[in-house]
Amino acid sequence: MSLSSNSKSIALPVGSAKVFPVLPVRDTVLFPHAVLPLTVGRESSIQLIESLGDQRTIVVVAQRDARQDSPQPDQLHEFGTLATVHKVVKMPNQSRFVFTEGTARVRLTRFSQTEPFMVAEVEIVADQEDTDANSASATEALQRNVISQFQQIVSNSPTLSDELQTIAANIHEAGRAADFIASSLPFLTTAEKQELLESVDVATRLEKINGCLAKEIGVQQLRTKIQTEVQDQVQQSQRDYYLREQLKAIQKELGEVDEGQRDIDELRQKIEDAGMPDEVKKEALKELNRLSRMSPMASDSSLVRNYVEWLAALPWARSSGTDVDLGKAHEILNEDHYGLKKVKDRILDYLSVLELKPDMKGPILCFVGPPGVGKTSLGRSIARALGRKFQRVSLGGMHDEAEIRGHRRTYVGALPGQIMQSIRRADTHDPVIMLDELDKLGRDFRGDPAAALLETLDPEQNNTFRDNYLDVPFDLSKVLFICTANMLDPIPEPLLDRMEIIHLQGYSEEEKVHIAYRYLIPRQVEANGIPPELIEFPEPAVRHLVRHYTREAGVRKLEQVLGTVCRKVARRYVEGNKDNLVIDKELLQEFLGGMQVRVDMEVFERTRRPGVAVGLAWTPAGGDVLFIEANRMKGKGGFTMTGQIGEVMQESMQAALTWVRSNADSLGLEEDFNSQVDLHIHVPAGAIPKDGPSAGVTMVTTLVSLMTNTPIRPFTAMTGEVTLSGNVLPVGGIKEKFLAARRAGVQHVILPADNRQDVEEDLTPAQTEGVTIHYASRVEEVLAAALPLLHPHVQDRKPEGEAESALAFSSLA
16 A cells, blocks of 8 residues: 655755654664655654655654664754655555655754654754855865765676766765765765764765775775686685685785685695605695685585695604614613524514615514513514614404504595504604504404505515505505514414514523513512612522412513512501511512412322323413323223313324224233223313314323323323324424423423424523433333333233322332
8 A cells, every 4th residue: 555645845944943753763864865765663653654744744863773662862863854755655564665855954952742753843954165265176176086986986886876977977066966975875884874964064074975985995996806816716606615715815915814824835835845755745735735725614624634634744754864783782682681582683684684785675573472471572672772663553353454554535534544653653664563462353344454464564565555544655665564473373374474473482480580680570679669678589589489479481470470579568668667678488478378389289199190191282371281181981982082172182082092992912901991991081171272183192191091000200291293103293382382391390201203303492401401301203102201110011011909000109209
């Protein structure tokens, strides 16, 4: 609905006062001679518009605070504009759309009414102009300059109509021209427009407008320059990107530095200084340029940045830079470890070649041995002897191929594998990297880490190692890889083929005593805060500890026992007993109590009865003694085997029984000796799996001892594979087995004759002292050594009672 009428305006003399309704407006200023549509929605303002009759003149005044819904007279500006309402349109939401035209500046002098709408007395304020010739000329020049600047702004603005240039040029009155231009500029704030409305002096008004126009022209020129610089890089649809580029250009004009660009420049410098190969550098710069064009808020921005930072942080050309000093390396190895002659010789051989050929490829060493023999600490000593950084990667339980070779960058949270992470932590491209517990690698649906190590541990391939995350070649040929394992069986054959296997065998009692004095005791005394002069370990006490309180190939348990003793001494010291303490057997018994391992008496007690023999076994933890027991009962020739034994060991038992049956006559037994009895062979510690052929001679001896009712020689142990024809074949792990026998108090050891060379190479005279070694190539020789009461008059001998056997046993002992 629209209302229209012939509008009538009132011409008032300047300075005279008359009462008119007042329409408050928000963020709007109406200038004289300007037409302005207004949206009227307040109830008081609607009542004001509805109350207008033929006399359709109102005063339009801007509020001081646009947030006020019901402004009071003191919340309005003093100056407003007398306006004529030409047309009123009623909107669907009950508001009114009012077309007004300003006629004159007015000053509100007094409000005569505030409800239901405001009414005030106003007086017309005329423009003030100087009449002298100089001032008039200055005003005219200022007017022309203002119009010229306005026309320039209109021509460069996409939102202002070009008709405004013509209209402004045809206005001759300076005050009216200033009002027209002020009402046409969209960039002026409400406060600036109100200030222009209140400027009664025309020259002052023109100067203010001139300043605003000059500022806008400068902004337009700068915006044009910015658009010119970025228009080749952006498209109109990329609004966010366009605004950020504008911000960059603005900051450049202001002399401010963009933090993002500074980071890009720093990364670029790191890439230049990293010494990358050309192929890698090309890839790094490509990704860096891609990062520089990205928005910091883009989802890929952090991924690309991490990738470039990884490439720049790797030590592509940084080495340890130390020269090989063979004498110093030999000194360090001897200082850190006692014994291990073969291992030290191999390291010194490598260092010698490295001194002659600095560009040689690093060897791949694998230390295999029981726990506690110093495999991991030996790797640290090698790194110290070489003057290189040391990094350790624990492979125990690792079952994901990506842990070695890294994840693809497409995955969330992707990272390089442990190999490249170790290289970065070492910050040199030739560190010593220890891959610990190689035999404990897992395997599942995510891949086989052992297969991923094939390239890493191949000197012919690892000079172009590609991590899945980095996807660029890295030279690992300068890295000295050292692997450790307790046993070789779980390691795949292709991986074993790439490594040089070095066996670290268990320590003898003499070596353990030396190690305790040189390393373990000083370390535990310091770790427990005991003054060194307060505690003393005589050699007999240390030997007693080694012999009776530990049963291991290494020295880890020995160090734990020494730590227990030191803690007991520390407690005494804290409780006030500060006397010097000499550790002896009595104090060890007091401190350690039930920890004593009586392995020697166990061998003695268990072998007193016929049908019990002591074998020697190899385990990942070193050698161990193995008891094999046999018994018989009435039956029909049954043969039972128990003790969680494997197939190979069961076959050895069958072969042993066959040999005994086939040689029954020479052993003084009836040919069908087992037809009326059932035999049962048991290997104690039934919860532990056992397998292998090396207990063959022990089983034969056990059966012969049982059937002839003859106990074996006291403190005797044996090992060796047996054939159906009675030959004794060589076995492995001789040193570990022999040392286990010595720890158990064994005095006689029976070994295959073909293992004589192993004894001569691996065991020292000090280690074999006090133990008689019997070499046998036939089972008969084994029985002669193990059952001296039975041999050589076995034909004349018949099974006798247990009392006679015990008496014979006592006389032999």
